[in-house]
Amino acid sequence: MADCDLSTSYLGLDLRNPIVVGANPLTATLDGVVRCAEAGAGAVVLKSLFEEEIRIEADAVDAALSQEGDWHSEVYDYLQAGLGMRYAPRQYLELIAAARQAVDIPVIASINCTSPEIWPEFAAEVAAAGASALELNIALFPENAQENSGLLEQRIVDIVAAATKAVQIPVAAKIAYSFAALPNLVLRLRQAGAKGCVLFNRLYRPTIHPESLKVVMGDCFSAPSESALAIRWIAVLSGCVDIDFAAATGFHGGTHAVRAILAGANAVQTVSALHREGIGQIGVILDEIRAWMGRKGYASLADFRGLVNQARTPDAPLFTRLQYMKRLAGA
Numbered sequence: 001m002a003d004c005d006l007s008t009s010y011l012g013l014d015l016r017n018p019i020v021v022g023a024n025p026l027t028a029t030l031d032g033v034v035r036c037a038e039a040g041a042g043a044v045v046l047k048s049l050f051e052e053e054i055r056i057e058a059d060a061v062d063a064a065l066s067q068e069g070d071w072h073s074e075v076y077d078y079l080q081a082g083l084g085m086r087y088a089p090r091q092y093l094e095l096i097a098a099a100r101q102a103v104d105i106p107v108i109a110s111i112n113c114t115s116p117e118i119w120p121e122f123a124a125e126v127a128a129a130g131a132s133a134l135e136l137n138i139a140l141f142p143e144n145a146q147e148n149s150g151l152l153e154q155r156i157v158d159i160v161a162a163a164t165k166a167v168q169i170p171v172a173a174k175i176a177y178s179f180a181a182l183p184n185l186v187l188r189l190r191q192a193g194a195k196g197c198v199l200f201n202r203l204y205r206p207t208i209h210p211e212s213l214k215v216v217m218g219d220c221f222s223a224p225s226e227s228a229l230a231i232r233w234i235a236v237l238s239g240c241v242d243i244d245f246a247a248a249t250g251f252h253g254g255t256h257a258v259r260a261i262l263a264g265a266n267a268v269q270t271v272s273a274l275h276r277e278g279i280g281q282i283g284v285i286l287d288e289i290r291a292w293m294g295r296k297g298y299a300s301l302a303d304f305r306g307l308v309n310q311a312r313t314p315d316a317p318l319f320t321r322l323q324y325m326k327r328l329a330g331a
């Protein structure tokens with residue numbers, strides 16, 4: 001196997017290699033995090049804590065406060081002043097601290113949020129617990145015709161701004177792909193202080209069972225063909241917005257990872273492949289990257305990162321072309 005330097009920089013963190021285990025149940029326990037590190041991961045993203053979980057904990061404190069009439073007034077003021085967040089999910093903070101002790105790779109915490117409220121205080125505790133960075137999983141669903149895209153995008157920017165105000169550690173935004181003007185949104189996320197963008201989140205995919213007529217869950221694991229979306233958009237964006245990119249969704253093997261790095265990705269997140277093939281797939285992906293680099297004569301990732309992005313390849317128009325013109329016309 002070729003002796004290659006796979007190290008990379010993502011969110012200002014030094015990673016021994018670009019393969020990051022994305023947020024999922026494997027990273028919800030200390031044992032899982034250790035196994036990912038032992039299998040060779042460059043970093044891990046812990047399974048997300050949901051804003052709702054933080055809110056419920058905060059509300060539980062509020063409810064307790066409203067029931068107890070005999071608090072010492074100082075204690076009451078103290079708790080009312082937002083310090084209710086101290087009762088927020090302890091386990092998550094404990095997992096962060098324990099994981100940082102146990103592994104020598106970056107441990108990225110993740111919060112799933114839909115508003116810029118309540119959780120930023122908890123985010124500060126996440127940083128204090130030792131998280132290397134914070135990833136925000138921001139998935140907003142436009143539920144009615146009155147919610148316009150401008151308002152939803154502004155909410156995403158406000159969420160990132162709230163996080164970067166609350167913590168000193170680097171913040172990454174994990175977003176979905178369906179935006180009319182993605183480059184502008186990513187630029188605004190950068191301006192709001194995000195150090196990185198995870199492209200893309202894979203949203204829950206309900207479908208309809210034709211016999212029972214019930215709404216049922218689609219496949220929760222991706223297919224490798226889904227990686228094309230992130231590759232295209234990272235190729236378009238990496239030459240025009242100065243922010244780090246992690247490719248996500250559909251990255252099951254070394255070839256997919258190589259494509260993402262050629263497009264300009266700093267890191268590549270993988271989840272479904274580890275559930276389908278086992279955690280050992282991390283090593284397989286790394287070996288495949290090394291083998292490709294050996295064949296191509298590249299000694300380090302820096303030698304080819306972004307080599308085929310929109311700013312550098314003569315094929316750039318193919319990334320932005322929207323329609324098939326000739327393929328099926330027999331031309």
Ligand SMILES: Cc1cc2nc3c(=O)[nH]c(=O)nc-3n(C[C@H](O)[C@H](O)[C@H](O)COP(=O)(O)O)c2cc1C
Pocket residue numbers: 022023024025047048049110112137174200201202220221222223248249250251269270271272273
């Ligand atoms: C069972 C399962 C649980 C997941 N939980 C989270 C989560 O808590 N937070 C999050 O941001 N993404 C979560 N994801 C999404 C993954 O992090 C990842 O973005 C998605 O699976 C696409 O990557 P893949 O194609 O490599 O699977 C989850 C995915 C799966 C399959």
